[in-house]
Amino acid sequence: MRAEVLPKIVRIRDITLRDGFQNIKEWIPSETKEEVVDALVAAGVASVEATSFVSPRAIPQLADADRIARYILEKYPRVEVLALVPNMRGAQNAANAGISAVSYNISASEPHNKANINRTQAESLADLAGISGALPDLAINLSMSMVFGCPFIGKIPLDSVLQLTKEACKRGASSVTLCDTIGVANPLQVQALLEVFRAEFPELPLSLHMHDTHGMGLANIFAALQMGVTTFETAAGGLGGCPFAPGAAGNTSSEDALNMLNRMGIATGVDLPKFLEAVAVIKQKIPVPLPGRLAAARPYFEFDF
Amino acid sequence: MRAEVLPKIVRIRDITLRDGFQNIKEWIPSETKEEVVDALVAAGVASVEATSFVSPRAIPQLADADRIARYILEKYPRVEVLALVPNMRGAQNAANAGISAVSYNISASEPHNKANINRTQAESLADLAGISGALPDLAINLSMSMVFGCPFIGKIPLDSVLQLTKEACKRGASSVTLCDTIGVANPLQVQALLEVFRAEFPELPLSLHMHDTHGMGLANIFAALQMGVTTFETAAGGLGGCPFAPGAAGNTSSEDALNMLNRMGIATGVDLPKFLEAVAVIKQKIPVPLPGRLAAARPYFEFDF
Numbered sequence: 135m136r137a138e139v140l141p142k143i144v145r146i147r148d149i150t151l152r153d154g155f156q157n158i159k160e161w162i163p164s165e166t167k168e169e170v171v172d173a174l175v176a177a178g179v180a181s182v183e184a185t186s187f188v189s190p191r192a193i194p195q196l197a198d199a200d201r202i203a204r205y206i207l208e209k210y211p212r213v214e215v216l217a218l219v220p221n222m223r224g225a226q227n228a229a230n231a232g233i234s235a236v237s238y239n240i241s242a243s244e245p246h247n248k249a250n251i252n253r254t255q256a257e258s259l260a261d262l263a264g265i266s267g268a269l270p271d272l273a274i275n276l277s278m279s280m281v282f283g284c285p286f287i288g289k290i291p292l293d294s295v296l297q298l299t300k301e302a303c304k305r306g307a308s309s310v311t312l313c314d315t316i317g318v319a320n321p322l323q324v325q326a327l328l329e330v331f332r333a334e335f336p337e338l339p340l341s342l343h344m345h346d347t348h349g350m351g352l353a354n355i356f357a358a359l360q361m362g363v364t365t366f367e368t369a370a371g372g373l374g375g376c377p378f379a380p381g382a383a384g385n386t387s388s389e390d391a392l393n394m395l396n397r398m399g400i401a402t403g404v405d406l407p408k409f410l411e412a413v414a415v416i417k418q419k420i421p422v423p424l425p426g427r428l429a430a431a432r433p434y435f436e437f438d439f
Numbered sequence: 440m441r442a443e444v445l446p447k448i449v450r451i452r453d454i455t456l457r458d459g460f461q462n463i464k465e466w467i468p469s470e471t472k473e474e475v476v477d478a479l480v481a482a483g484v485a486s487v488e489a490t491s492f493v494s495p496r497a498i499p500q501l502a503d504a505d506r507i508a509r510y511i512l513e514k515y516p517r518v519e520v521l522a523l524v525p526n527m528r529g530a531q532n533a534a535n536a537g538i539s540a541v542s543y544n545i546s547a548s549e550p551h552n553k554a555n556i557n558r559t560q561a562e563s564l565a566d567l568a569g570i571s572g573a574l575p576d577l578a579i580n581l582s583m584s585m586v587f588g589c590p591f592i593g594k595i596p597l598d599s600v601l602q603l604t605k606e607a608c609k610r611g612a613s614s615v616t617l618c619d620t621i622g623v624a625n626p627l628q629v630q631a632l633l634e635v636f637r638a639e640f641p642e643l644p645l646s647l648h649m650h651d652t653h654g655m656g657l658a659n660i661f662a663a664l665q666m667g668v669t670t671f672e673t674a675a676g677g678l679g680g681c682p683f684a685p686g687a688a689g690n691t692s693s694e695d696a697l698n699m700l701n702r703m704g705i706a707t708g709v710d711l712p713k714f715l716e717a718v719a720v721i722k723q724k725i726p727v728p729l730p731g732r733l734a735a736a737r738p739y740f741e742f743d744f
Contacts, residue, residue: 136441140627288742317736318744320702321661322445349651349695349732353658356626383732390654397625427654427688431622437593439623 136325136360143401145365147341148174148388149183150416151202152218154373156186156193158422164198166419168205173412174370175206178404181214182206183237183367187224203231216275220251225265225272235273237311238262240302242295243284250279259301266306276307277343282319282327292327296334309339311367314354317347317375317383321357328361341365344386346372346425351386352394359400366391370413371424387426389413397439407435441630441665448706450670452646453479453693454488455721456507457523459678461491461498463727469503471724473510478717479675480511483709486519487511488542488672492529508536521580525556530570530577540578542616543567545607547600548589555584564606571611581612582648587624587632597632601639614644616672619659622652622680622688626662633666646670649691651677651730656691657699664705671696675718676729692731694718702744712740 150170155162174182184206190197199217206215219225219236228236240258241247247255266274281295299310312331324344331340342363344354355366368388375384392406413429424430455475460467479487489511495502504522511520524530524541533541545563546552552560571579586600604615617636629649636645647668649659660671673693680689697711718734729735 136443138441283739283742283744285737285739288739289744316739318702318739318742320699320744322703323744346654347732347736348698348738349657349692350699352654353661353699356658356661383736387654393653394625394655394658397623398627427652431652431688432590433653434588434590434593434621434623437588437623439588439594439625439628 137362140359140398140400141362141364143364144359144395145181146179146388146392146402146404147181147183147214147216147365147367148179148370149343149367149385150174150370150373150388152183152186152196153367153385154369154371155195157374158195158420160421162195162420164201167198167202169415169419170412171202171206171210173415174409175210175213177408177412179213179409180403181216183216183218186218186220187227187231188218188220200227200231203228203233207232218277221261222265222268225269229269229272234271235275237275237277238265238307239277239279240298241279241284242290242298243280243287245286246280246284249286255298259305262302262307263305273309274307276302276310277313278310279313279315281312282314282323283316285316292330295327296331299331299335299338303338309341310335311341311343313343314345317345317351319344319354320350321353324354324357325361328358328363332361341367343367345375346383346386347375349383352390355386355391355394370409370426371416371429372426373416373422373424383425387428389428390426393428393433406433442667445664445703445705446667446669448669449664449700450486451484451693451696451707451709452486452488452519452521452670452672453484453675454648454672454690455479455675455678455693457488457491457501458672458690459674459676461500462679463500463725465726467500467725469506472503472507474720474724475717476507476511476515478720479714480515480518482713482717484518484714485708486521488521488523491523491525492532492536493523493525505532505536508533508538512537523582526566527570527573530574534574534577539576540580542580542582543570543612544582544584545603546584546589547595547603548585548592550591551585551589554591560603564610567607567612568610578614579612581607581615582618583615584618584620586617587619587628588621590621597635600632601636604636604640604643608643614646615640616646616648618648619650622650622656624649624659625655626658629659629662630666633663633668637666644670646672648672650680651688651691652680654688657695660691660696660699675714675731676721676734677731678721678727678729688730692733694733695731698733698738711738
C-alpha cells in the first residue's frame with residue numbers, strides 16, 4: 135500500500151564516479167576525478183559509488199580504482215564509499231584498498247547476465263558465496279540489473295527477482311539495489327513490484343537505481359517514495375546510461391532528484407546550489423553531454439514554490 | 440485524496456503547433472505545419488491546440504493561424520481543435536475561421552500577466568466577459584499560466600488560483616487548464632493543489648499543462664493521474680518552453696507521456712510508433728533540438744514490461 139506521507143529523509147548515493155564515468159571513452163585524469171569527489175563531498179554528498187574494481191581491459195576508464203577509492207576513504211572517512219566488483223579478484227582488490235562495502239552485480243535476466251559478465255546466474259551466486267566466505271567483513275550489496283525489463287527477453291518475472299534476492303541473501307548479500315538498467319520502468323510497475331518485494335523482505339535494506347532513458351526517472355522515484363524507499367542511486371548531470379541506445383539519456387540526474395526532493399520538503403543533507411557547482415566542474419572538465427534538466431535551466435533557488 | 444486506481448482513459452491534447460512552434464525563430468512553412476498535422480492525426484491524436492490568433496508582430500511564427508486552423512477543421516472534422524486567443528480580436532478571428540473552442544490566457548500572477556499581455560488580471564477578466572458576450576457560441580477554456588510558481592514573484596497563493604478560476608467562470612469560461620509555465624511544480628504540490636481545486640470546482644472540466652524544465656513533467660503527470668486528471672497538454676519532441684531559460688527543456692514531450700500512459704495500461708487512442716513518425720517529420724523538417732527522451736532512445740515497443 136502507498137503511504138499518504140512520504141519519507142522525511144532520503145539518501146542520494148551518487149554514482150557519477152562509477153556508472154557516470156565508466157562509458158566515457160576519453161581518459162578522465164585521476165586528478166579530475168578527485169576534483170569531482172571534492173566538489174560532491176563539499177555539497178554534502180554522504181554516499182558515493184566510487185569506482186569499480188574490474189579489469190582495466192574491460193573498463194579502461196576505471197583503471198585508477200585503487201587510487202580513487204583510497205583518496206575518498208582517506209580524505210573523507212565519514213562518507214559511505216561503495217565500489218562495484220564483478221568477481222572475487224575485484225572484491226579482494228576493493229578490500230585491500232580499504233573498502234568495507236561493495237556492490238556485486240547479478241542480472242535479473244539470465245541472458246543479460248551471460249552477455250554482460252559471461253556467467254550464468256548460478257555461477258554468479260556461487261562466486262558471491264565465495265566472496266562472502268573469503269571476506270567475511272565485507273558488506274555485500276546485491277546490485278540487481280534489469281529488474282524492470284531486459285533488452286533481450288523483455289519482461290522479468292517477479293518471481294525471478296524474489297528468488298534471486300533470496301539466493302543472494304543466503305550467500306551473504308546484506309542489502310539490495312533494484313536497477314532499471316535500461317530506463318523502461320513505469321511508476322505503477324515500480325509500486326506493484328515494491329509492494330510484493332517489501333512484503334517478502336521487510337527488513338532488507340533497499341535502494342533503487344532508475345535510469346532516465348524514457349524520461350520516467352523522477353516519476354519512478356516519486357512512485358518509490360510513496361512506497362517508502364529512502365535510498366536512490368543517481369549521477370551528476372544524468373551521466374551514464376545504457377550502451378544499447380547511444381544518444382539516449384542515462385542515469386537519473388542527481389541534481390534533478392535532489393531538486394524534486396527539496397521542493398517536496400524531504401531532507402537530503404545535500405546543498406543543491408553547491409551540488410550544481412560540482413556539475414559545473416564536470417561540465418568544464420569532461421567534454422560529454424549532460425542530459426540532466428536542472429543544470430540547463432534557471433533553478434529558481436530564490437523562491438519557495 | 441489520491442485514488443488507488445488511475446484513470447483508464449486519458450486524452451493528450453497535443454500543443455506542438457502552438458506552444459511547440461511559437462518561439463522558433465526560423466519561419467516554418469505552412470505546408471510543413473500541415474504535414475505535421477497530418478502525421479499527428481494519422482497517429483490518432485484527437486485533440487490539438489492548432490495555433491494562436493495573435494498579432495503576427497507579437498508571434499511571427501503563427502502568422503498563418505487562419506490557414507492552419509481551417510486546414511485542420513476542414514480535413515479532420517472529428518479532431519478537437521483549440522486555438523489560443525489573447526483578446527477579442529483574436530477570438531473573433533478564431534470564430535471566423537470556424538474554431539468553436541478557444542483557450543484564453545490569464546496568468547495566476549499579476550506581474551506576469553502585465554509583463555506577458557500588458558494588462559491587469561481585472562482587465563483580462565473584463566475582456567473575457569466581452570468575448571463571451573459577443574461570441575456566445577464560442578467555448579472558452581481558461582488557460583491559467585504560472586499556477587505553480589512565477590519567475591517574478593515565486594509562490595502563487597492557492598486562493599489567487601481559486602479566485603481567478605471563479606471570476607473567469609462567472610465571465611464565460613467553461614473549462615480550465617492549469618499551467619506550470621516554467622516547469623517548477625513538484626508532485627506533492629500538484630496533488631495538494633488539485634485536492635483543493637477539485638473540491639472547489641468538482642464539475643469543471645480540467646486539464647494540466649506541465650512543462651518539463653526541471654525534469655518533473657512525467658512525475659507531475661503521474662501525480663495528477665492519482666488525483667483523477669484525465670487531460671494533459673503536451674508537445675511532440677518536448678518542443679516549446681519558457682523564454683526565460685534558453686537551453687532548458689520545454690513542454691513535457693507528448694511521446695514520453697504517451698509511453699508512460701501506455702506502459703501503465705492507460706488508453707490514449709494514440710498509436711505511439713506512428714506518433715514517433717510525426718516526431719521524425721518534425722526532426723527532419725525543423726532544425727531545433729528536441730529534448731524529449733523517448734525519440735532519442737530505443738523504445739522497446741516489442742516488449743511488454
